[in-house]
Amino acid sequence: MQSYLEISKVGIEFNTESGNFRALQNVNLKVEKGEFISLIGHSGCGKSTVLNILAGLYQATEGGVILDGKEVNAPSPDRAVVFQNHALLPWLTVYENVELGVKQVFKGLKSKTEMADWIHHNLDLVHITHAMHKRPHEISGGMKQRVGIARCLAMQPKVLLMDEPFGALDALTRAHLQDSVMEIHARLGTTVVMITHDVDEAVLLSDRIVMMSNGPAATIGEILPVTLPRPRDRLALAEDSDFVHARQQVLQFLYDKHKFPGAKAA
C-alpha cells in the first residue's frame, strides 16, 4: 500500500567549485497522513536539503518523492514551507503577507469576502489577529514566526514543512510556539515534517523522530516512534519515564553513535 508521502531512494549531488559533493544518499521515508515527523541530526548533515527536495525547491539527483499519488518535481503551495528566519516580505503588513498566498491559491475558488474571512481565521489560529496591520519589523521574532506559520496554513497545504522554525527564538517564546503548533496539529490534522536540533522539542511534538547520520552522503540512521498520548503537556512529561526514555535514545544516537564530525578533533 502506498503511503501519503513517500521518499524513495533519494540522493543528491551538488556541483560545487571544488568538484561534486554528495550530500544525501539513499534516503527512504514513508509518512502517513496527519503524522508529525521530526528530522533531527547534526548541523550540516543534510536536513534542509531533504526538506528542500520535499518542497520541490531542489531536484533530487536520483530517486524521487511522491505526495498523495503525485510526483513532486516543482515547488507548490501543496507543500508550504516555514523558513527559519521567517522570510516575511518586509514591505507588506502581516495581513498582506498572508493574503499574497491566499489570493494565489484560492483564485477563482473563493470570493473576496470569503478570502478575507479565511485570512482572519488563520491569523486567529496562530493568535496574531491583534497585529495584523503591522509590518514585520514592528513585531517580535516569535510573532513573525507565527505569521510565517499562518501564511503556510492559509494555503491549506497537504504537508507543512518547517525548517528549524523556532531555532532563533528564546526558550520561553519557543515553548509558546510549540504549544501553538501542537494545538493546530490537533485541530487540523495537518501532516507536518519539521527539522529541529532540539531533542526535547522533537520528543514533545512528534509521532516519529527521524534521525540522520552525518554527511557527506548522509542518510536516515534510525527512526524512533514516540507513542506518548496526546494532548501532551510539557510539565507533566518532564518526569514521565517514556518521555525521558525517548529523549535518552535520541541523545544516544546523536552523541554516541553519530558524534558531530567536528567534535572528534576536540
Add this chain to the structure above:
Amino acid sequence: MHSIISRYAFIKREQAWRFEWSDIPGGMAIAKALRAWSLAAAGILVFLLLWQATANNINTSLGQFPGPVQVWTQIQNLTDEYGREQERRTDFYARQEVRNVQLLAQDPNADVRVRPYTGRPTFIDQIQTSLMTVAFGFFIAMLIAIPLGILCGLSESLYNAVNPIIQLFKPVSPLAWLPLVTMVVSALYVSESPMFEKSFITSAITVALCCLWPTVINTTVGVASVDKDLINVSRVICLPTHMHIRKIVLPSAIPLIFTGMRLSLATGWMVLIAAEMLAQNPGLGKFIWDEFQNGSSDSLGRIMVAVLVIGFIGLILDKLMLTLQRRVSWDKQTVLR
C-alpha cells in the same frame, strides 16, 4: 567655608535657570537642525570670503576674475534682461493684435496671421530649455534602463549576453556620441512641422545614451540580490512572473534602482551642458559658449552665474529624486543621503 557653600548654591540656581533644548518637546531635533544649519552657513560664508579674496588676485584678458559681488550684479542684469525681453514679446503680440483688428475692420475677409515672436533667448529661456532636454533624455533612458536592468537581474544568461556591451559603452564620452547622433537625427527625424526641434532631440538622445548605464547596472544588481528566502517564498506560492516582479523583486530592488537613477540624472545633467556647448544646441551650455565668444568685460561674471545655476539645479534635481524615493520606498526608516 561659608563662602564656598554660598557660591555653590549660586551656581546651582544659575543652572536651574539656564535654558536647555531638551526641556521643550522635540527640542533635541530642533537643536540638531539649528546646529547643522549654522555649520552650513559658516561653510558658505568662509567659501565666499575665500572666493572674493582669490578672485581679486586673478586677472585675465577679459578683466578680473568675477567674485561674489560681480556675480550678484550679473544675476540682476540677467533677470532684468529677461523682464525686458518678456515686455518686448507682449508688445509684439499686442501690436499684431491691434493691426489685425484694423485689417478686419477694413475688410472682413482679410487674411490675418499672427507671426511668432523670434527674440534672442535669454538666460532664463536657456535654463528652461536645458531642463526640458535633460528631463526628456532622462525619461527615455529610464524607459529603457529599468526594464533592461530588471531582465538582466532576473536572467543570468541575458546578463552575460548584455554585460560586455554595457561595459563597452559605459565609458564612452558624450562628445564622442554627439556627431553620430546629430547626423542620425538629421537623417531620420524629418517632418513638416516637427513637435520638437532637431537640436532638442539630438541633445536629449545624447543625454539618454550617457545616463542609461548607471541605472541599468544598479537595477541589475538590485534585482539579482533579492533575498534567496523571499525568492523561495515566491516559488512555493507559485507567483506568476509579473506578480513576482511586482511584489517581490521591485520592492527589494527599489533602493538600488533609485541609486542608479540619481547617478543617471547627475550624469545626464553634466553631459547635457557639454553637449549643448559643442553642438551649439540651445541651453545653458550654449549660453556659456556664447558669452565666452562674446568676450565682454561682463562675460566671465555671466559665465560664473551659469556655473552656479548649473550646480544649484543639479542639487535640486538630486533632492527631487530623493523626495521621490522617500515617497515610493516602503522603508521609511532608512536615512537617505
